[in-house]
Amino acid sequence: MKKHNFYAGPAILAPEVKEKASQAALDYQGIGLSLMELSHRGKEFVEILDKTQSHVREILSLSDEYAVLFLTGGASTQFFMTAMNLLDQNETAGYVDTGSWSSKAIKEAKSFGNIEVLASSSDKNYNYIPKAYDIPNNLKYLHLTGNNTIFGTQTKMWPEINCPIVCDMSSDIFSREIPVNKFGLIYAGAQKNVGPAGVTLVIVKKDIVGKIERQIPTMLNYATHIAKNSSFNTPPVFPIYVTMLTMEWIIKNGGAKAMEQRNQRKAETLYNEIDRNELFVGTCNTEDRSPMNATFVLKNENLGTDFLRLCEDAGIVGIKGHKSVGGFRASMYNALEHESVEVLVSIMQEMVKKFG
Ligand SMILES: Cc1ncc(COP(=O)(O)O)c(C=O)c1O
Structure with missing residues (x-):
């Protein structure tokens, strides 16, 4: 019987993506080896990485000012990695609390600087998106959650502000057009609209990285992954390939x-x-x-x-x-x-x- 997959994540993949992924798991392009058995430094994977990045750029109309990174650790790692990389201890970032994932991002960011929660919809079990709130003009960045997977709300208006927006788009990236220039950083766990779990997409404006004094561990520093094109260590080869297939499917479908x-x-x-x-x-x-x-x-x-x-x-x-x-x-x-x-x-x- 045909299944109708309404899972919140990991979630549905397009049939042709699954078919091509299955083939690559057995024998990648007829070379007699699975994609999972190939070096991440080999020409096959380098080509996949290149294509995945350029497809992401095409879908979001990204300029060269942005880097497209494929990291690990899920969106949950980005909850702290964003603040760790972008916020000095004496600086302030604004957060809007629209659900459990925003709350987690707030909790993690507090270890790295002043976190001002500008608005919250916790008073009504997060059944709305706060809109009328003041945004101070001393913020390093404003953190928003694009789509609140658990509570079923979506941020539809992006405020006019003088600092970059950092946004968790785990459950709505590539599902709609966005004014990408407003964003300093977008992160998304792949397992909804991007591909399988195991890779985290980070799109970051290069000039906001490297501006703070804190010593950042190498693997948690965006600068490392920008400099090494997401291959400082072994990237999640197979999830990136399935991401590439999903990006191709999105482009083919408009x-x-x-x-x-x-x-x-x-x-x-x-x-x-x-x-x-x-x-x-x-x-x-x-x-x-x-x-x-x-x-x-x-x-x-x-x-x-x-x-x-x-x-x-x-x-x-x-x-x-x-x-x-x-x-x-x-x-x-x-x-x-x-x-x-x-x-x-x-x-x-x-x-x-x-x-x-
Ligand atoms: C909006 C949002 N942010 C963050 C997460 C956490 O993602 P991960 O499991 O990749 O850490 C989820 C997971 O469902 C989510 O929906």
């Missing part, structure tokens, strides 16, 4: 703009049903709803098991909400087909026939 349109259409289909269906209710402020992760609950919690059973029977997986929100979460990353959302909607309608 780039970030087309992804945005495709994602908007899926989100509209699902949110329309959540709003018109008498059994379900959305958990977030309408204008802040994320097209990537839709969070919703059943008005009658007792029907949860029935809903999950119907979903399972229809091949729908990964629909259970995060424990801090409860209910359900449908993650609709780039590779998810509109058809999968239609199947979910049909199950929600079946629930009304049975229990409405």
